[in-house]
Amino acid sequence: MDSLPALHPIVLDHISSRPFKYSPKGLTFNGYPREDIADLKRDLFPKRKNAASLNKNKNKDWWVAQLRLYGINDVKASVKKEELIAALKRSLRGLSGPPEDLLQLEQKLARKFLLENAEAREKEYVTLSEEKRAEKYSDRYLREKFCNGTENETLVALAIGLSSSSVHHAATKLGLHCETTCGPEQRMWTIIGKKQSEVRKRTAAIGKEFQEWESEERDVKRRKVEIRRQGCEAGGAGCFKEVEGEWNIECPKMDEQWSDLGQRRMSIFFQKPSARRHMSDDEDGYPSSDFDDDDEAEAEEHDGASEVDDSPILCANFKMGIVNGMLRSKGDLPAQSSSFPVPKVPFTWRGAETGEGMIELDYQGNINVGSFSFVTKTQLNGVFKNDLGKWPFTGFKVAKTPADTEDTWEDYSEEAYERARVGRW
Numbered sequence: 001m002d003s004l005p006a007l008h009p010i011v012l013d014h015i016s017s018r019p020f021k022y023s024p025k026g027l028t029f030n031g032y033p034r035e036d037i038a039d040l041k042r043d044l045f046p047k048r049k050n051a052a053s054l055n056k057n058k059n060k061d062w063w064v065a066q067l068r069l070y071g072i073n074d075v076k077a078s079v080k081k082e083e084l085i086a087a088l089k090r091s092l093r094g095l096s097g098p099p100e101d102l103l104q105l106e107q108k109l110a111r112k113f114l115l116e117n118a119e120a121r122e123k124e125y126v127t128l129s130e131e132k133r134a135e136k137y138s139d140r141y142l143r144e145k146f147c148n149g150t151e152n153e154t155l156v157a158l159a160i161g162l163s164s165s166s167v168h169h170a171a172t173k174l175g176l177h178c179e180t181t182c183g184p185e186q187r188m189w190t191i192i193g194k195k196q197s198e199v200r201k202r203t204a205a206i207g208k209e210f211q212e213w214e215s216e217e218r219d220v221k222r223r224k225v226e227i228r229r230q231g232c233e234a235g236g237a238g239c240f241k242e243v244e245g246e247w248n249i250e251c252p253k254m255d256e257q258w259s260d261l262g263q264r265r266m267s268i269f270f271q272k273p274s275a276r277r278h279m280s281d282d283e284d285g286y287p288s289s290d291f292d293d294d295d296e297a298e299a300e301e302h303d304g305a306s307e308v309d310d311s312p313i314l315c316a317n318f319k320m321g322i323v324n325g326m327l328r329s330k331g332d333l334p335a336q337s338s339s340f341p342v343p344k345v346p347f348t349w350r351g352a353e354t355g356e357g358m359i360e361l362d363y364q365g366n367i368n369v370g371s372f373s374f375v376t377k378t379q380l381n382g383v384f385k386n387d388l389g390k391w392p393f394t395g396f397k398v399a400k401t402p403a404d405t406e407d408t409w410e411d412y413s414e415e416a417y418e419r420a421r422v423g424r425w
Contacts, residue, residue, distance in 0.1 A: 004111065005118035009136055012117045015109060019068065022109035027102070032065035037097055040066065044089045063088065071099035131160050134190075138170035146176060146194060155193040157202060159183075164190040179203045184213035225398055238377035241336035243314075244269050246399035247380070251391050254321055261321035261354065266395065267402035270312040270336070312336070314345060314372075317404040320384060320391075323360060325351020326408045327370070342374040349384075350412035359416050360386065 007024060014023040021028050028034075035055070043055050055062075063084040064077045075087040097103075125137060133141045145153045160167065164180050167190055171178035177196040183189045183206045191206070193199040225248055249264035314329035327349035334342055347370050348362040362368040370384040378397040383390055410416075 004114045007114060007117070009121060010117060011120040011124055012113065015113050015116060017105065017109055020105070020109075022106065022113055024113070027069060027106050027109070029065040029068045030061055032062050032069075034069035034098065035066055037070075037092065037095065040088070041092060044085070044092065060084065067091075069098065069102070070095065071102050131158050134158050134167050135160055135163050138166040139173070142167070142170050142174055142176065142192065146192075147174065154195070155191065155198050155202060157189055157191045157206070159187050160190050164188070167192065181207050181210075183207075183210050186210075225396060237340060239336065240334055240338040240340070240342050240374065241270070242377040242400075243342075243374050243380070243397070244400075244402060245397050246401065246403050247395040247397050249318070249320065249393050249395045251320070251384070251393040253391055254393075258321055262319070264319055264321050264393075265403075266316040266318040267404040268314065268316045269402045269405045271315045271405075271407070272312050314347070315405075315407075316347075317402075317406065317408060318349075318351075320351075320393075321354065322388070323351040323353055323386060325349055325360070325412055328409070330369075340374060340376050342372075345372045345374070347371060350409060352412060359412050361412065361414065 010024060014021045014028075016022075019029060021031075026033055040055075060081045063081055067073075067075055067084060067088055070088075070091065072087065072091045075084060077084075098106075125133060125140075128136070130141075145156055158164075158167070168178045168180075171192050176192050176194060177199045178190065178192045179199055180188060180190045181203045189203075189206050191199050191202045193202070245268060247266045247268055249266055251264060254261075254264075312333065314333060316327050318325060318327060327347045330346045330348050333345065349368050349370065350360065350362045351368075352359050360368055367385060367387050370382060372380050372382045374380045380395040382393050382395065384393060385391070
């Protein structure tokens with residue numbers, strides 16, 4: 001008997017031989033496969049009176065398919081489901097499996113499927129890119145590149161990353177060396193070669209290209225931010241009211257510990273108490289002892305030195321990398337017409353951890369606090385405090401209009417804290 005091609009990789013979905021279709025899973029009728037005869041008999045001829053029927057809720061088409069897949073063609077598909085089941089019971093009593101002609105048809109179709117699938121595979125292979133060949137036909141691709149006995153490659157670099165596991169596996173089987181690394185534009189590269197030293201050398205070169213690209217990208221972003229900042233500075237020195245807008249936040253101390261948490265930003269805006277979702281006698285509902293003494297002292301010094309507008313409060317929706325949330329100024333603010341620099345403005349904040357989503361409330365001792373010092377209308381210094389420590393930061397205004405002025409204070413309430421706590425368990 002002549003040898004048949006391998007089944008995998010599978011390119012074809014199925015082949016047809018009316019009224020049946022064949023796939024590697026076997027013969028089907030109208031999309032339904034043949035149920036094992038032992039399971040059918042166990043269901044149709046239960047040994048216990050009250051035994052549950054596994055196929056009781058199968059639709060009528062499924063029962064028609066079982067009849068046809070067991071060679072029972074003398075029952076019309078138009079009859080009621082109960083009649084179909086009864087006909088199947090009568091026919092299966094003396095059967096040990098499908099009839100011989102159906103088994104022979106299935107064997108014939110299995111052989112035909114292997115041949116046609118191999119033919120389709122060849123047609124597909126020649127149309128694929130190098131990367132797609134390596135991903136889908138890893139073993140064949142690497143043999144052709146490195147083991148063809150004539151013009152063998154010594155090193156191949158392919159722009160594939162997350163889907164490269166099959167390439168690594170095939171390379172190991174063939175005694176090749178294989179590494180994956182990140183290149184420019186964050187494209188993943190897989191390097192395969194006969195010599196480990198050459199593979200590592202190429203991997204290091206791509207890694208260096210990535211670092212250079214990443215540095216250029218940072219420079220481009222900095223230039224864009226600087227252009228936007230310069231646009232915000234237009235119109236003179238300005239006043240305290242003009243700190244409203246979108247700010248980029250930089251915190252080197254956080255970067256030392258978490259360098260992959262994305263860009264930090266704040267949407268700073270003023271809000272009148274009447275517009276707030278949460279109100280109390282103390283404006284934020286919690287005692288003033290929640291703040292650092294030095295923050296309070298400096299705020300009082302400033303209050304005594306200038307006119308006070310006690311109507312609005314300063315708010316910001318923020319993303320600080322390790323936590324996202326909302327902050328509110330604490331105590332009286334300088335008049336919005338005040339000139340710069342504006343001394344320390346204390347704030348309290350609520351938020352949620354970016355990892356587990358744990359809610360952090362603003363009455364937890366002397367933790368969820370911080371302060372701003374506005375140097376100009378486009379530059380600020382600040383301190384953000386949480387249970388992990390104090391985090392000095394700087395900010396640069398990049399847009400005159402804040403991107404997010406929604407009052408999210410109650411989204412980080414005690415109820416939200418409890419929901420998040422229960423959700424984690």
